Amino acid sequence: MYRAVLPEGQIVCERYDRTDTGLELYDEDDRFVAFVPYSNLHALIDEDVYSSEERSIM
Secondary structure, X not given: OEEEEEOOXXXXXXXXXXXXXXXXXXXXXXXXXXXXXXXXXXXXXXXXXXXXXXXXXX
């Protein structure tokens, strides 16, 4: 699972595809959720990499 961090909030998705201008986000049923232009994307986080105990905010 991935989390796209935007200035307005966050979008959770199961997978994503990169395009020349941004990311296409898809849910667990492989349905299109959103298109996020790179200019609006602050971060894309892989939720499987970190557990909640390992996160820290600095």
